[in-house]
Amino acid sequence: MTNRHVIIIGASSGIGRKMAEQYLEKGYRVGITGRRMELLEEIKNQYPASVELACYDVRNGNNDQELEELVHRLGGLDTLVISAGTGEPSSDLEWRIDKETVDTNVTGFIQAANWAYRYFASKKEGRLAIISSVAANRGGLHAPVYNASKAFQSSYAYGLALKAGRISQDFSVTCIEPGFVATKMAKSDKLFWVVPVDKAARQIIQAIEKRRRKAYISHRWRLVAFVLRHIPHWLYKRVG
Numbered sequence: 001m002t003n004r005h006v007i008i009i010g011a012s013s014g015i016g017r018k019m020a021e022q023y024l025e026k027g028y029r030v031g032i033t034g035r036r037m038e039l040l041e042e043i044k045n046q047y048p049a050s051v052e053l054a055c056y057d058v059r060n061g062n063n064d065q066e067l068e069e070l071v072h073r074l075g076g077l078d079t080l081v082i083s084a085g086t087g088e089p090s091s092d093l094e095w096r097i098d099k100e101t102v103d104t105n106v107t108g109f110i111q112a113a114n115w116a117y118r119y120f121a122s123k124k125e126g127r128l129a130i131i132s133s134v135a136a137n138r139g140g141l142h143a144p145v146y147n148a149s150k151a152f153q154s155s156y157a158y159g160l161a162l163k164a165g166r167i168s169q170d171f172s173v174t175c176i177e178p179g180f181v182a183t184k185m186a187k188s189d190k191l192f193w194v195v196p197v198d199k200a201a202r203q204i205i206q207a208i209e210k211r212r213r214k215a216y217i218s219h220r221w222r223l224v225a226f227v228l229r230h231i232p233h234w235l236y237k238r239v240g
């Protein structure tokens, strides 16, 4: 079967897990990663013939070998999704939280993105998808490090999309900016337009299949992104 091999980095829970399940239902072979082995094994037990797993921490530094071995066991790679991320409130700028966020959403992220970029560039085809956030569009009061890390991811994705475009039209980089999605990460009493996780996963897969450069999840979160980028500072500082 061709074009049917996907790796999801950060598939043990939330959006990544739901995407893995939806890809499996479509008949893909799926490589899943995360730190919580028992959750990865749950998915493997549901689809034993179609799932390969790699249990590792994206903060380890160089995980190239983990990914290479996973592709080998999977039998190929056509799509790689980076969903691994962390996002705790850090109003008091707690070092533990801020360092973990940068180590995961920036350093660990670049390692995976660069590995995938080189893999697909060498084949002149593939789909790389990066799950950033609408939070990328403006600095935030409650977790400055989270918004900054997501701005980094969206900007990096754009850079990689430009580079991929020079290589081949069959090599796409899709930046996904979800609003609030109903996972354990979305914890606040001020949530609105919360997207069910199965709907989010479905829309993300569609955007990847259509090789979109950017997609908001759900679509109406595009409006929030627009407002975040354009609302004047005097107003944003009251409501942000």
Ligand SMILES: NC(=O)c1ccc[n+]([C@@H]2O[C@H](COP(=O)([O-])OP(=O)(O)OC[C@H]3O[C@@H](n4cnc5c(N)ncnc54)[C@H](OP(=O)(O)O)[C@@H]3O)[C@@H](O)[C@H]2O)c1
Binding pocket: 009, 010, 011, 012, 013, 014, 015, 016, 017, 033, 034, 035, 036, 037, 039, 056, 057, 058, 059, 083, 084, 085, 086, 087, 104, 131, 132, 133, 134, 177, 178, 179, 180, 181, 182, 183, 184, 185, 186
């Ligand atoms: N939920 C939302 O409202 C929302 C909104 C916008 C953007 N996002 C983004 O969507 C992505 C997925 O989040 P989610 O809502 O699905 O949250 P989630 O359920 O907490 O999923 C996060 C995933 O990332 C993995 N992960 C986290 N740290 C890791 C590490 N150090 N090493 C390896 N894997 C790690 C987790 O696996 P282990 O814990 O097993 O390692 C888990 O599979 C994140 O990048 C998040 O920023 C979420």
